[in-house]
Amino acid sequence: MLFGGYQGLSEDLVADFQATGIVHILSVSGSHISLIAAVMAWLAAALRLPRAVSVALVLSCIALYSILAGCVPPVIRSAIMGGLAFLALALGRERESRCILLLTGIFMLLWNPLLLFHISFELSYLATAGLLFLAPVFRAWLRARGMPDVLAMGLAITLSAQLATLPVLAWYFGQVSLSALLANLLVVPILELIIILGLFAGLVAFLLPLLGHVVFASTSLLLGLAAELTHVLARLSGGILYISAMRWPVVVLYYFALGTLLLTEAQREWLRTRLASWRRPAFALFLALAVAVAVYRAVTPERLAVHFIDVGQGDAALVVTPRGRALLIDTGGTRDGSFDIGARVDVPYLLHHGIREVEAVFLTHAHEDHAQGCGAILKKMPVGHVYTAGEGTAAYARSMGIGDADPLLQKFSRAQEGDALTIDGVKVEVLFAPPAPEGGGTGNEVSNVYRVSYGRAQFLFTGDLVKEQEAKLLETGKDVRAAVLKAGHHGSATSSSLAFLQAVKPSYGVFCVGFENSFGHPKEEVLRRYEQQGIEILRTDQAGAIVFETDGEKMWVRTHVEQS
Template identity: 35%
Template sequence: MVVLTVFYVAGILTGELTNIKSSVALAMAGFCFLAAVAGYVVAWRENRRVILILFLLLGLALSRLAVEGSETQLTRYSGRWVTLIGQVVAEPDVREDKVFYLLQARELLQGGERRAAAGAVRLQLKESNRVFGYGDVLSVSGLLARPELPGNPGGFNYRTYLERQGISVVLMARGEKAVEKIGDNLANPLLNIALRLKQKLSSIAVTSLTPSHASVLNGIVFGTQGLIDKETRQAFTETGIVHILSVSGLHIGLVMGGMAGLLRLLKLPPVLTAPLITPVLAFYALMTGINPAVLRATVMALFLLWAHHLGRDRDWPTTMALAALVILLWNPLQIYHPGFQLSFAATWGILYLGPVFSKAVAGFLKGLPAGFPSFVSQALATPLAAQMATVPLVAWYYNLFSPVSIPANLVAVPLVGLIMLFGVFATVSGLVWLPLAGLINLGNGVVLSLFTQVVSFFQNLPGAVFYLSTPPLVLAVVWYGGLLATGWLLSGGCSPVAKERIKGWIIVGVVLGAALLLIWMPWKGGPGMTVHFLDVGQGDSILVQTSGGRNMLIDTGGRPGEFQTGTGAGDQVVTPYLRKIGVRRLDVLVLTHPHEDHFGGAAAIFNYFPIGMVLVTHVDEKDCEGGGVLEYEDTTSGNKKGESDLGEEIPAAYTTLLARITAAGVPVRVAGAGDTLRLDRETVIEVLSPGEMTGESKAYLNNQSLVLKLTYRHKSFIFTGDVEVEAQKGLLNREADLKANVFKVPHHGSQSLLPELVEQVKPEVAVISVGAHNNFGHPAQSTLDMLYRAGARVCRTDQDGAVIMRTDGYKLDVKGGKN
């Protein structure tokens, strides 16, 4: 069974690497099936290779069918405003500011025409107080779109994520008037009963607990994470116990254990244990929405439960392989889901490494009282084995390593058991009498408070979490090879001669792993300089990495309302990208001017990265001129009403941010034309603007943008913020050296670009940081034509994704993130 599953998985992976049609793969698999049947009848052992090839082709065919099945006719209407009629076929995902629904399309109205439609649609509904339920038939008006491919290397591929769930398009709607319930047609009455019961039990928790405690309890019991605040989720992630907030093997195990204990209490015969627990687990899975993560945990638990029932405990590899095969036959694309990989890796670690780790720990504790070594060894071995088995996957997908994960789990898991026990008693009691639920949850609230304090304690320990750059795949291969060899050696399952041979290979593996670590670790310094123009949509964010190992971030992107919500370009785009490439500290953060599309993500950056210095523009015209050393100045003083001397209002969020940075002891330097900053021995920054402007219209914060010229050996870059015509004229009048190899086009390529400025810069490459399908008409065609006439290569973040430039100071290499 293990070998068959391996070949099936190999077929799925082959499907990802090839574009072979599913019909071709199915024909090949059918031929192989006939040959396998004939071979089995004649002689199985001599023809088993045919069976293996059959499973490989089956995996290939089903994976291609799954990919092709997600490509529905709805993709033809991407980018259009439509009215869609569809049925809610899963539990709504309720967030603080929006609700997500999974709709099965029935009809589509567009351009006055009504036509039949089919396919899964993800509906995103904002600004609506009403939450619709499973089975409701809705009429929704909004923008139908196919998710964009990630613009930054290693970025989250939302399109692929949805396609692997059979969803090809999203429908974006806003407000109560955009959606109307026009009927209901319950597809699955049993699922409807389970979801309604869950909704009722969840509401009892909300009524009888504080909002923060209720959200955590509902996350633990039902896996509902939408209303858990971002800070809490981050704390759970950084301490390695985020699995507690989603229904996983832990929760299924607690339910199984609770049921087994109840059956023993009722003195029922053991032969009834598996048959009685199975429907309870199935109904619990339905209550939690039977999403892929729940399905994985339930299937694995049921297979292990029945393996124990049938006396097949020791054959756990076959049980695991069969569970994986069942899940992947249902949906082959689950193989790519991080949850699938983490679930099976952790289970493998517990079953394969757990016993040998337990034995090894017990050996160290021989001198302790009887029974104590066994208890401690088992308590330590399980989280240690699970963490060792998932380290490469967590580093790959989340770019972090949490040394406190093992002690945090040791303390948190028993508390989770208590929380679930109290929670179940309280919610079930609340169905009969709500005050009783409130009384029980008084005690549960104390446990929840202790639980969250424990998580906070571990999160705030020095060295609790390390953010890593994405490791190479070969390092994961070496890691898992080492774990296999270690488990084999410690289990005593090999001869002395084999042990010596394995030890030799382990030494080779350790040396190879150390070499890979040296290559992988983001040591300071490197060959040349790299400049990353990130794709943050309609905004700017540019990372400069010097040959001396310094990191300078120019602007942070920003989406409307991001500073207030804390969610947007800063935490969803810039921070993950910096972590993936190994940036752990920013030596300089530059905020070119106080507009949200340039500084909106700065709060997240300030929260997640140590910053050496912040460079800002001044909004008072009298202070625009610089002249040398960048001295610290409190830019929040003298501006009580939030207006600059130039007349335009300064966002309150900007002054609040600078006040926070100042209070944290980070130097804030105010720059003007004539100032210089040396990043390292060979990298110099000159501030070209703001300075004295010409023209009538001075009331633009855009014109106060910091304009920087970076010079590294024989190559130079000019970063222009959002300077308008007046500031551009000021640059020309100051007769500064504007010639540069790379020109960051001002204001997202708007029509305000002066041809005289382009003539002075003479760029080889012009970069336009702009959002796809923006409402401003950026970039202007006149600006594009001007740059083309100047002979510049034009790179656009809306088309090319991130624009990444590497130079040794003599040659310049330019690549796009989508290429």
């Protein structure tokens, strides 16, 4: 909390902070800068220091804190925006603070235009704007209705920050914390006290080590109290509201509506008069648009969407049926468990696309880079069933980091060759399910092969199937043709034999690989083989997420990163 970072913190604690909307406390943000500036400004006022000295004290403390926090870009951005904005407010120059915020944002974007797409910049800037523009309005409204100033200020700050950042939170996380109001009233004041006491103890310890230890011990007790309160609030029923990502027209309308809160009464009356005069034309336009959308949907065939999610050096695909039901084929993961792909990539991706539950998960085999992410998905959202290869449930439990007796494992069963599942006209077939290796264990050679079909469009998923097993699949005489082939074993030389490519006859080959991965995937010889067969190559390390849509006849493809 003092200098940012999640190292050494339990996943449950971080999850509690996320659920209550106060996770920003664990990273240096504008709230830290504002807190330090507020304490220093209060101290200067208590000592009756001249204004020039007060300004120098506040700026010096912010600069010192930024140095202690490592002067990383997010800290510098927060120091510039939060420090200048709060300083202007502390000096009674609210209008100037808004101009300073605008100029600071423009200067930063001129210096680095890509900051516009950085979540840290977006959240810091919008939260600060909410503090400056919306918080005074909410505070005045609440105080006019008899609420004590302390509560009015706390609610105003929370509401303004949440409303100002709502579209960004919806885009990246797909959820908003409803328990944030209680957390900001009950927990955040304790955490802010801990931050101030912790910084104070660090300074005192240089001169009086014993006193420093006493203060640190006190902050530890307070931190335990804050953690318990957060844990309780995180588990309140209905504490999290799941929302889908907003389209840009909706975002524009949202901020327009939010901006009306800043209008004077005379301006609102003028706007009401204008809207009243436009009521009939606006209603006619709305009705025409509604009819046009209804007709378009009626004459447009329903589409299947298949997302190849960028999970680094691993496989994960999301299948969304024409009626919005979700299936997953592999879920990604890391071999060393250093990064929870399921919690930090898969679940946010699903929420971003409005997915709240998963009908079924099909895992090709138990290796972590294919199955580990399933553990977090099972814990964070409803999942109907999990189909596995033949290594045994215990192998998947180890891969996902869940106990052998966990009730979630009751959802698991082995997929049998020839099985098929049809949902909303989308068919998932188990084309190949080789037996587990002798003596147990897992391996690429046991990878299941799944085919997803919708109309005349097929997608073939081979996991890490090796050439020898590709040959065995072809020996069965099954029709393995598919328009899209997920390249076996991330483009390793052990997969994608010429005979297999000629049998599948894909138009597209998708390589799920990590950027500059240590394995050298995909191999050049494999890429040449695809090119010689006239197969269009798409790679997650270059394109990011790759999304196919099909109505059963035609195929459309788009990538997160535009391909040249």
